[in-house]
Amino acid sequence: METMVRQVGHVVRVRALRGVRRARDRPMVSVLYLAAVSFALLAVVGRLPVSGYEAVWSDSGAYAAGVAVADGRGVGALGTARGLSGLLAVATCYGVLVRTAQREDDERTDHRRLALSPTAFFTAELLDQLAFAGRLVGVVGVAGGVAFAAGAASPTTAVTTLVAVAALVATAVAVTFPVALGVRLAFRHYPRVRRHRLLLGALLVSVVGFAFVRTRSSFALLSGLPVGWYADLALVGAGVGASGGRAVAALVGTPVAWWLGIATARRITDYQRADAGKAGETRGDPAIVTRLRVAGGRLVSRVASRPTAAVARVVWLRLWREPRALLFSGLVVGATAGVGLVVVETLPTALPAVVATYVAVATGAGVTLDPLGTEGTALPLTLTAPHGRERVVTGYALSAAVPGTALSAAAGLGTALAIGASPAACVGAALVGSILGAMAPVVSLAAGLRLSPTDAATGSRGVGLPPLGALSAFSAVVALIGMPAIAATAAIESGSMSLSTAMTVAVAATALLGLGAGWYAFRDAVGRLDRYEP
Amino acid sequence: MPLAIETESLRKEYGDTVAVTGLSLRVESGSVYGFLGPNGAGKTTTMRMLTTLTAPTSGRARVAGASIEDRASVTSRIGFLPDVPPLYDELTAREQLRYAGGIRDLPAETIRERVSALLDRFDLSDDADRRLGEYSRGMRKRVGLIQILLHDPDVVFLDEPTSGLDPRSARTMRRVIEDLADDETTVFLSSHLLTVVEALADRVGVIQDGRLVTEGPLDAVKREAQRDGESEGLEAAFLEMTEGRSE
Structure with missing residues (x-):
């Protein structure tokens, strides 16, 4: 057990180091992430009683909700918190799904598998995903909780919020990770699924995009799901009618989700190792595609030099075969x-x-x-x-x-x-x-x-x-x-x-x-x- | 003999790191030049400078009669095969080679004829319509070599052309390099496999820590090492010249 903890710690540390160096190498991407998280922070925390802050953000948010609760006007605060929990879970699931499904490493040849036990390997993977989601979604959730606690003048709520956000993100990661592995397996095994990644990806992004644009509808839908129980955990002592039973269920649900997540991930990769199927073999292009390509090639040959037309034609050909x-x-x-x-x-x-x-x-x-x-x-x-x-x-x-x-x-x-x-x-x-x-x-x-x-x-x-x-x-x-x-x-x-x-x-x-x-x-x-x- | 490659005090810095310094080389046309050195000695950086992929910090060089500052002139007269062949996995070999000819502005008919002839010569005709993503390493190297020969270059730069190849593929590659030299094409060959260089090169240069430590006809370099040590051959010479440098 001690060895496993040490190994997992080592892997997570190295992954974090790589992440930091990658971020340093790509400062523009880091700035964009920072901008997105800052915007989400402002939206969730909302207006603060700080002089001149209204010029930055004037809409009310978690802090105002906390103040309202303290003043005895907290009707609806729990429902909103449940909806927000759902939205944070959606963001976590989306991030983990896209990040995992896009990865290029091969489960069959990953060198870490030779050094780590399967449990250690997947624990490290989940912790890495947790760190990824934590610095994006977790930060926003914690900031919202702390703002709420400050507004409500309830230090206990600050602590329970921290626990709830950690548990929420961890559960979402554990549930999504094996799903993402399954998606990768499907891409690899089924050429037809692989070819329609565009459609699947666009569908997923549309759903997530609408969830964030239509927050009111999303809150109504998501607050009824078990993921809303983490809001009960966050606000259990805030006097807004949070359910103690749901809070306990949320707390217990997290380790169960991790155990299930690791077990499922193991099964999926075992299956993948035994699976010889591989998408992307040579096949002829449909006649219509060849005709379109030839017509397009003729067109670009008329307007550009032979070398430029060659580049354009090859881009089309490669895109068709690897879209x-x-x-x-x-x-x-x-x-x-x-x-x-x-x-x-x-x-x-x-x-x-x-x-x-x-x-x-x-x-x-x-x-x-x-x-x-x-x-x-x-x-x-x-x-x-x-x-x-x-x-x-x-x-x-x-x-x-x-x-x-x-x-x-x-x-x-x-x-x-x-x-x-x-x-x-x-x-x-x-x-x-x-x-x-x-x-x-x-x-x-x-x-x-x-x-x-x-x-x-x-x-x-x-x-x-x-x-x-x-x-x-x-x-x-x-x-x-x-x-x-x-x-x-x-x-x-x-x-x-x-x-x-x-x-x-x-x-x-x-x-x-x-x-x-x-x-x-x-x-x-x-x-x-x-x-x-x- | 006219010179195919001539460099004078070539230097390349990456920030505070000096990759190559004071490099002065003279490679005769139609010869095979073996360029040796330990890992990180500056071989690839030298090749990148000579093929115009990277600009030198200082110094001058001419390749096939053109200054390396004149990128268009140099690139029209050379072919460069890096260690990892520059291929698109999504294309078939035939499509890749047509593309390589196309971006060099070769007429379509010439491309068709040369591709067909070279595919035959390299024993790839039967696999020419398979995607390169399915090719073995040796086959990829052969396609990479074909695409740099399509425009009949004066000088070819080969970076580790036989590394990772099975004996049969390596032998094919060696024969092709011999044929190139017979056709008066200059070959600038960088390799860790000393036996390959020993079998093919007319002259060798050994680079270490960015500096050329020895240079001359193959036999002369071997004799130089023999005087100082007891063993013979290029391997002994290489170890002698690069002593103290860890691989």
């Missing part, structure tokens, strides 16, 4: 679909502009977001070809811009026609869509070359996943360029601008912003790749 990078196109749309829905609810006539922006984001969020990672071990071939660096940038940009321009324009036009927009609005939507679709891949290339972890670029042997930092920066820029179209729609609705003026302004502003951003991004991308040393 992992497209997963992120779906993920980013799924993750932000809730935001788009809110915009459309507020301003229904903005639907064509919103749809065109989303399609442009989706087409730019593929391989162009991580060209170095996607080139991987093949990078020296491209870099040692004459003018190879420029051709990679133009080839990649073209590979996404050709379908992106057509798709975004068609999406904008199609949606405008579908909602019965005027002919001027239809033309405007098509033009805005085509500008966004053409420009998005170039911005995405620049973001990818700036924010990709270039030290790992040549290690990959497959189509890479874009880094989160690049994905966020790229999405923000494209959304910004799509903004004039939405603003113009608002101006038409409010009557402050005529239809024709608003459409002209929208198209001109989009073109100006798009061309400016595209020109700058292209120069930046070419310059960066020109200076790049693998």
Whole structure:
């Protein structure tokens, strides 16, 4: 037992060290994580009785709820806390699922398995996941609990909240980890499931995205589930009617969940070790795909040099055979679909502009977001070809811009026609869509070359996943360029601008912003790749 | 004899670390040059500088008659096969080779003919339509070598071309290097396998801690080591020159 504890401690320590060094190597990603956690902290803790704090955050949150409880106005506090518990659990499950399902290491060859007992191995894995979820979700939960305790002037609640958040995150990790292993096993074993990862991933992200955008509905749904019992544990002494039985059940549930999690993970990996099935074997491409590829190849050959066209053609071919990078196109749309829905609810006539922006984001969020990672071990071939660096940038940009321009324009036009927009609005939507679709891949290339972890670029042997930092920066820029179209729609609705003026302004502003951003991004991308040393 | 590679006081620093310093080399056209050194001695950094993948901190070099500052000229005349062959796993060998020819702007007909001929020569025709992800290490090395020969380069840089290969694949690779030399292609060969260098190289250079510690015709380097020690051969020479350096 002592040996196991020492081994587990050692593994967790090394994993933590690797995590710290990785974060240091990728400061932009760390900043984005910090920004996301800070925003969540502000939202959960809410307004504080600190002079000038209202300028930072004015909505009420956990602290105000604590004050209300202390004043005897705490009706509904428990329900909200239960809902919040559910939301924290959803965030933990999502993080662990994505992190585990994406991992590239192979359970059959992992060297740690030769040194550790299965129990020690999975305990270390779960602790690592716990540390990951703890520094994101746990911090938010604890801060909310402490703020509530401070508002309610109840030190006991601060302690019970700490325990409850730790137990909640630990339980969510233990339940999700074997599920994530199962997902990986399914990807590996069933070629059909593997091929439809895009759909599954987009579906998952959409569900999670909606859970966070529609907090009221989510709270109502999640507070009724056992995961809400952890709120009872947190508020057991706060005098808000928390159930002692549920609190005990939550507390006991955590070690049980860990035991079950480890046992299930062992069974899954035992099965995997015995499983010879492997997805991804050579198979012929369907005729329609070959025809599309040939047609696309002819098109790019007309507009670009032979080497640039070769790069674009190979990007398409690789994407078709390994559509992992497209997963992120779906993920980013799924993750932000809730935001788009809110915009459309507020301003229904903005639907064509919103749809065109989303399609442009989706087409730019593929391989162009991580060209170095996607080139991987093949990078020296491209870099040692004459003018190879420029051709990679133009080839990649073209590979996404050709379908992106057509798709975004068609999406904008199609949606405008579908909602019965005027002919001027239809033309405007098509033009805005085509500008966004053409420009998005170039911005995405620049973001990818700036924010990709270039030290790992040549290690990959497959189509890479874009880094989160690049994905966020790229999405923000494209959304910004799509903004004039939405603003113009608002101006038409409010009557402050005529239809024709608003459409002209929208198209001109989009073109100006798009061309400016595209020109700058292209120069930046070419310059960066020109200076790049693998 | 014209020079295929000529360097003068080449130096590369990574922050405070000096990877290569004072490197002056002269490699004749059509020869096989064996570049030896312990791990971390600066072999790969030298190759990266000569293939324009990385810029030197100071010093000058010309490859196939062009300055390494003129990236386009150098890259149009060289081929570089790194230790890990630069291939896309999702492509078949034939598709990969067509791509390699395409990015070098070779006409489609030339690519088709050369790919077909080289696949035959390297005994890969039967597997040419299988994806590279399913290839063995030896097969990947062979495809990697084919793709750097498609444009008929003047100088080829081979980084550990036989490492990890089974005896049959290693022998094929050695024969190809001999054929290249017979065709007047200059081969700059970096390898840990001294027997390979001994069998193929006309001249050798030994680099240690970023400095060239000895350089000359193979026999001369072996004789130099023999004078100081008792044993013969390139291995003895290598150990003698790089003494004190841990692997």
